[in-house]
Amino acid sequence: MSRKYFGTDGVRGRVGKSPITPDFVMRLGFAAGKVLASDRSVLPAGQHPTVLIGKDTRISGYMLESALTAGFTAAGVHVNLTGPLPTPGIAYLTRALRLQAGVVISASHNPFEDNGIKFFSGAGQKLPDATEKAIEALVESEVQTAPSSELGRARRIDDAAARYIEFCKSSFPFDKDLRGLRIVVDCAHGATYHVAPHVFHELGAEVIAIGAEPNGFNINAECGATHTASLTAAVKQHQADFGIALDGDGDRLMMADRNGRVFDGDELVYIIARHRVETGSMKGGVAGTLMTNLGMEHALGRLRLPFGRAKVGDRYVLELLQEKGWQLGGETSGHILCLDKHTTGDGIISALQVLHALKDSGASLAEYAADLTLYPQVLVNVPIAGRIDLASAQPVIEAQAAAQADMGEGGRIVLRPSGTEPLIRVMVESSSEAQARKWAEHIAESVRLTAAT
Numbered sequence: 001m002s003r004k005y006f007g008t009d010g011v012r013g014r015v016g017k018s019p020i021t022p023d024f025v026m027r028l029g030f031a032a033g034k035v036l037a038s039d040r041s042v043l044p045a046g047q048h049p050t051v052l053i054g055k056d057t058r059i060s061g062y063m064l065e066s067a068l069t070a071g072f073t074a075a076g077v078h079v080n081l082t083g084p085l086p087t088p089g090i091a092y093l094t095r096a097l098r099l100q101a102g103v104v105i106s107a108s109h110n111p112f113e114d115n116g117i118k119f120f121s122g123a124g125q126k127l128p129d130a131t132e133k134a135i136e137a138l139v140e141s142e143v144q145t146a147p148s149s150e151l152g153r154a155r156r157i158d159d160a161a162a163r164y165i166e167f168c169k170s171s172f173p174f175d176k177d178l179r180g181l182r183i184v185v186d187c188a189h190g191a192t193y194h195v196a197p198h199v200f201h202e203l204g205a206e207v208i209a210i211g212a213e214p215n216g217f218n219i220n221a222e223c224g225a226t227h228t229a230s231l232t233a234a235v236k237q238h239q240a241d242f243g244i245a246l247d248g249d250g251d252r253l254m255m256a257d258r259n260g261r262v263f264d265g266d267e268l269v270y271i272i273a274r275h276r277v278e279t280g281s282m283k284g285g286v287a288g289t290l291m292t293n294l295g296m297e298h299a300l301g302r303l304r305l306p307f308g309r310a311k312v313g314d315r316y317v318l319e320l321l322q323e324k325g326w327q328l329g330g331e332t333s334g335h336i337l338c339l340d341k342h343t344t345g346d347g348i349i350s351a352l353q354v355l356h357a358l359k360d361s362g363a364s365l366a367e368y369a370a371d372l373t374l375y376p377q378v379l380v381n382v383p384i385a386g387r388i389d390l391a392s393a394q395p396v397i398e399a400q401a402a403a404q405a406d407m408g409e410g411g412r413i414v415l416r417p418s419g420t421e422p423l424i425r426v427m428v429e430s431s432s433e434a435q436a437r438k439w440a441e442h443i444a445e446s447v448r449l450t451a452a453t
Contacts (some may be wrong), residue, residue, distance in 0.1 A: 005139065006132040006418025010118025012107050015060040020115050022067040024139075029071020029103075031138035033152075035131065036101040036119065048152055050078040052094045054085040054160070055105035056191040056249045059216030063107045068117070073152035076147045082160035083442040086191045086250025087118070088346035089164035095124035095343065096163070106191065106249040109226045110421070112217050124343035126315040133224045161195055163446060167200045169193075171341040172352045176359055177321035179204035182240045183257075186231045188224025189214040190248030197349050199416040200244070205341075208238050213405040219439070225252040225334050225347070232260035242355070242365070246347040250333035251314070253347035255354060257365040266296040268354050271365070272338065273328055273359030277303050285331030289321040290414045292349070294429055299372040313419055314345045318412045330376075359368075376433035382447045388445075390415055390424070399446035401440035403428065411435070415443065424451075 005011045005019050011028065013020045019028075037053065051072055055061035061084075069079050080099070083089065094102030102120035110116075119127045119135075145151070154213045183205045189191040189212070196211040211223040211228060223230045225247040235256050236241040243256035257265045265270075269286060276282035285306030288296065292309060301308045308324060310316040314335040321329050321339055329335035354365075361368060381409035390396055400413055411430040418425055426444045430436040 003132055004136055006136065009108065009317060010104075010116050012110070012114060012116030014113055020060075020064070022063060025064050025067040025117060025441075026117075026133070027069040027143055029068040030075045030143045031071075031135045031141070031321075032101070032103070032119060033072045033075030033077040033406060034138055035134045036121070042395060048076060048078045049100040051101040051103055052082065052097065052099050052157075053103045053105065054079045054082040054087075054090040054191075055072060056107075057189060057193065057216060057219050058112050058115050058212035061105050061111075062146060064115060064117070068103060068105065071143070073154060073396035075152070076150045077152045079152060079154040081156045083155060083156070084191045084194070085160050085164065086195060086346075086348070088192075088251055088342060088344050088349070089160065089167075089195065089343045091120045091124040091431070092167050092342065093157075093160060094122060094165060096119050096167075098122070104249065108249045109220055109224070109247040110250060111221070112219050120344070124342065126318060128319075129245050134400050136409050154256040154414055157276075165195055165198050165202070168348045169203060169345070171349045172203060172356060173339075176272060176356065177204035178355060178359075181355075182206045182208070182238065183241065184186065184208045184231060184234045184238060184240045184243040185222055185246070186228075186234070186243065186245040188220050188246055188248050189218040190220065190224065190246070190250065192246045192250040194346065196244070196246060199348055199352075208234060208240060210234050219248045224248060225254045228254050228256065228262045229309060232256050232262060234261050234357070244351045247334070250347050251345045253336060253350045254334050255365060261366065263331045263365050263369065265330045265336060266293045266374065267365075267369045268334070268350065269328065269336055270296060270299055271357050271368050272336070272350075272353045273300060274303060274368065274371075275353075275360065276328070277305065279360070282322055282328070282376050284326035287317050287324070287326060289317060289333050290329050290416070291427060293332065293377060294372040294412060295375045302371060312416060334377065375429050376427045376432060376436050377427060378433070378436040380426045380440045380444040381418070381421075381428060381446050382451065384417075384422055384447075384451045386423055388417070388424065388447070388451055390417075390450075393446075393450040395446040395449050396443065399443045402433065403443060406439065406441040407435060411439075413439070413443065415447075
């Protein structure tokens, strides 16, 4: 059975259109309650399973929060509500409170018109594919409300943000601080707006917060990790030492230096890896994805670190790390996993690991990443209306073959459907940017032709 509703990061789409409707989300909550919290053998007799629900700052979050709560309580599951809280904060609190599952209402880096639902297990990790399939198998079934005596309850947790702030701070060495640093923190008008500035301030930094005035409609709007121009402008304006950009739900990270140069996920993972090698704290190798830059793989090789590629999506990076017994991995997009610090990707905690490396070394971002030379990558997103079988599309096959023949071993092509948006992503990597751009556009055009037929 293939997944009908779940993508690489939960269920996501345009609000008001299937599947992001109140009716479907209620049924999703009911189905998830039955699957995720069905094993009552681990609970004392008479105790209800409990899930945690958090959200980002989208206006639709109120509606979907109510629908999810109705579904879970109808299944006999208690619900704890945090209000706006970063995705990794929900993962942490689910584990810390020993709950059966955590749920985040968010579409991450997408615009406010979109929203989504993603789940964490009681261990604070993304659900495996098999569990998502089990939820899908029930989601279209009739909701059979539990007897009134067995219905769940809902309550709010008032100190959720404070608990998560302390957890983030605990990932930074107790004998070190950020005094003397001026840092711009771009919260993308998202779930970190009342968390991230406090973390860096309480560790001693002078913090200039931007993108920290959510109104329900401005999440990710020309700000945050996917739109770093606001960050670089603020860094230069305030003559800051660093800039930190998070996305709408707080699990992505981009950073900028005092000159406004932006460092992506590959570069930040490399900095963390190099620091761990130099301090003797590195365990195993580094996990990346099909999109990870070839230059990253070569630089890690010079550090004598093994490197592995997973499918795109931090859930698959996590699976590879667990399979290998490694701790560090990430994506070019800024999802970074430090499994010795957290069970999932966390933009704030990842930023603290980078700052730890720079504090220890006294180096700048550019100096510490100097041995990493990134190959030019050109990414073209091709909108599509439905599914395309790329493996059998002759124009696409021919375009890829021509590109690979021209680039040889110095080039790489990745063609894949987005797991979060109706797009085909065409990525071409080459030692020559002009060559990469030429073939990326050529392959993208072959995809457009295929989509039109």
